[in-house]
Amino acid sequence: MKIFGGNVSIDDYPTLIGSKDAHIQFTSWDIGEHKGEIKIGKFCLITPGVRIMSAKSIIIGDACMIAHGAYISDADWHGIYDRAEPVGNTKPVIFEDNVWIGDSAIICKGVTIGKNSIIGAGAVVTKDVPPNSIFADPIKLAKEFDALDRYTLGQNSLFGWLKSLVMPDKSN
Structure with a gap:
């Protein structure tokens, strides 16, 4: 150093x-x-x-x-x-x-x-x-972290994401 x-x-x-x-x-x-x-x-x-x-x-x-x-x-x-x-x-x-x-x-x-x-x-x-x-x-935006993505969408499908908004449970 x-x-x-x-x-x-x-x-x-x-x-x-x-x-x-x-x-x-x-x-x-x-x-x-x-x-x-x-x-x-x-x-x-x-x-x-x-x-x-x-x-x-x-x-x-x-x-x-x-x-x-x-x-x-x-x-x-x-x-x-x-x-x-x-x-x-x-x-x-x-x-x-x-x-x-x-x-x-x-x-x-x-x-x-x-x-x-x-x-x-x-x-x-x-x-x-x-x-x-x-x-x-x-230098360009490659991705922006989104709280909704991290906590509700994850690896879910569109249907799974909608379900998590309407009827949230531990599986989603």
Whole structure:
């Protein structure tokens, strides 16, 4: 694991898995007006090759999992017109609780990922992700979890679902 900068905090019971050829890297930029921070919640899993780079704020909630090679950044890391500008535009990144990030996914600045959401392998996330969603690349809604689906429909047929609404019992 490599940590650059001082404003990195990891809450209780993390699981951080590194390897010789795929380090976990946390970078918290602290130069001039840019004071990056990285905060990681309880019970998070971070696997080899993950890079988290902050010039503003990256907050990762409790029980999140980040797969191999994922990249999370809250900055452009250079200006658009003046490439010598050291950081460029910044916007905070927020993962709510129980977010899963797939292998080699890229999470860009300004993104909030809602609780219980999953980002597929290789996805490039440039927009907010609502809670209880699965997104894959190209970044589009693959499925939205629905409480009615989870609790009444399950594996039932249309008839079974209608029956569960009219005459609910333990079998449906």
